[in-house]
Amino acid sequence: MRYVNFYLCAVIAILVIACENPEEIVPEEVKFPGVDAELKEYFQRFEDEAATRGINVDLAAIGITGVILEIDETHVLGRCSFPRAQPNRVTVDQTFWNRGSDLFREFVVFHELGHCFLLRSHLEDQLPNGACSSIMRSGNGTCLDNYSSRTRNFYVDELFESKPRFVVNR
Numbered sequence: 001m002r003y004v005n006f007y008l009c010a011v012i013a014i015l016v017i018a019c020e021n022p023e024e025i026v027p028e029e030v031k032f033p034g035v036d037a038e039l040k041e042y043f044q045r046f047e048d049e050a051a052t053r054g055i056n057v058d059l060a061a062i063g064i065t066g067v068i069l070e071i072d073e074t075h076v077l078g079r080c081s082f083p084r085a086q087p088n089r090v091t092v093d094q095t096f097w098n099r100g101s102d103l104f105r106e107f108v109v110f111h112e113l114g115h116c117f118l119l120r121s122h123l124e125d126q127l128p129n130g131a132c133s134s135i136m137r138s139g140n141g142t143c144l145d146n147y148s149s150r151t152r153n154f155y156v157d158e159l160f161e162s163k164p165r166f167v168v169n170r
């Protein structure tokens, strides 16, 4: 019996030790404070896409927030605000969000983080086929959106190309 008790104690001790060493990966739901639950997945994707390009992005450390709200202006799907003395904030239009595909939602969130995190301005350049050269297009220019699963990599590469400059200057 003493053996059994000792064995149980050993098992419990190991479990306690195991519990004291949780994985370092912070779950999305607690990782981005001030970001609406549905946006967190896209914030995480932004960080992941940066990481695959060798760029370390930590949106939570900078405190960028994100909300889904009705934006009254027509044709405005998202916006980045720069409140004074507060971290930048992404707003995505609720009506668009309800209807938008996963890829289109990603496009809008990445565009707004392009403003809010990468501090990029709009770029209206066109590719030879008339498609926008960047997801940082304003939507008011003449280039055509062409963000799809086939072109996504090209556009995400372009999005982060200017990142190292901003990392140094921040």
Ligand SMILES: [Zn+2]
Residues within 6 Å of the ligand: 111, 115, 122, 136, 137, 138
């Ligand atoms: Zn914009």
